[in-house]
Amino acid sequence: MPLDAITFDLDDTLWHNGPVMAHAEPTHYQWLAEQIDAHRGADATPLAEAFPLEAYQSIRASLMARFPLSRGDHSWIRERAMRELLTEHGLSSDEAAQWAAAGFEQFMALRHEVALYPEVVPMFDAWARRYRLGIITNGNVDVRRLSLDHHFDVIILAGEMHASKPDPRPFLSAVAQLGTQPYRALHVGDNWEEDVMAAQRLGMHAVWIDAKDEGERELPPRVHRVTHVRELPEVVARLDEQTR
Structure with missing residues (x-):
C-alpha cells in the first residue's frame, strides 16, 4: 500500500x-x-x-x-x-x-531565528494535499513561531513526553495520531540512531538526511540516504511507486 x-x-x-x-x-x-x-x-x-x-x-x-x-x-x-x-x-x-x-x-x-531551506515550504505545500504530515523532535522549537504549523496534523516534542528519540513512544504516538500504520509512514531525519534506526525498527520507512556527508554505508531495509532535503521528493515518489 x-x-x-x-x-x-x-x-x-x-x-x-x-x-x-x-x-x-x-x-x-x-x-x-x-x-x-x-x-x-x-x-x-x-x-x-x-x-x-x-x-x-x-x-x-x-x-x-x-x-x-x-x-x-x-x-x-x-x-x-x-x-x-x-x-x-x-x-x-x-x-x-x-x-x-x-x-x-x-x-x-x-x-527561532532559523533559515528554512528554500525547498521546505513548497515541498510541504505540495505534500499537505497528498499526505498527513507530522513533526517528531527532541528539540524545543515551537513550530507555530515559524508559521509552519498549518502544514502539520501532529507535532510531538519528545523531550516533553520524557521519551526522547530513539525511544519508540514518540514515533508510535505520531503514527497513531496520524491514523496510519508504521509500514505506511515515512520518517525523515538527520540522526542515524535517533531518527533513522528508531523509525526503521518499528517498521516505518526512513530517509537519512546525511547532512554531514558521512558517506555511503550499507542501509537496512526501508532506509534511504540523501544529503539534503531537496532530494526528498524523488525518494518519496519512488517509495509510493514501490508500495502500491
Whole structure:
C-alpha cells in the first residue's frame, strides 16, 4: 500500500541548526547578565564574573544527571538552570524565577531565528494535499513561531513526553495520531540512531538526511540516504511507486 503519512525531525533536517545555537547560546546569556547586573547595581559582583557561560552549561549538565527523566526536556532544563544559578548569585526565589523566565524567553526568540531551506515550504505545500504530515523532535522549537504549523496534523516534542528519540513512544504516538500504520509512514531525519534506526525498527520507512556527508554505508531495509532535503521528493515518489 502507498505511503499516507510523513514525519520530520526539525534541527539539521529542515534548516542548518549549528549557527543558530552558536549565536543563541552566548547571546541570551549575555543579555541575562546585563539585566541582572543592572538590577543588582554597580556594587554587586557581575553575573558573568561569578558564573561564566561555562558554569551555566555545567549546571544544565548537572540537572540532566540529577533528573534523568527530564534530561530531554530542554526548555525545563534551561529555565531551571537559570533559576538555580541566579539563586546562588544572591537573588530571592521570586526574583530568580522571574529573571529565569525572562532569560528563557530571550533564548527562545533567538532559537527561532532559523533559515528554512528554500525547498521546505513548497515541498510541504505540495505534500499537505497528498499526505498527513507530522513533526517528531527532541528539540524545543515551537513550530507555530515559524508559521509552519498549518502544514502539520501532529507535532510531538519528545523531550516533553520524557521519551526522547530513539525511544519508540514518540514515533508510535505520531503514527497513531496520524491514523496510519508504521509500514505506511515515512520518517525523515538527520540522526542515524535517533531518527533513522528508531523509525526503521518499528517498521516505518526512513530517509537519512546525511547532512554531514558521512558517506555511503550499507542501509537496512526501508532506509534511504540523501544529503539534503531537496532530494526528498524523488525518494518519496519512488517509495509510493514501490508500495502500491
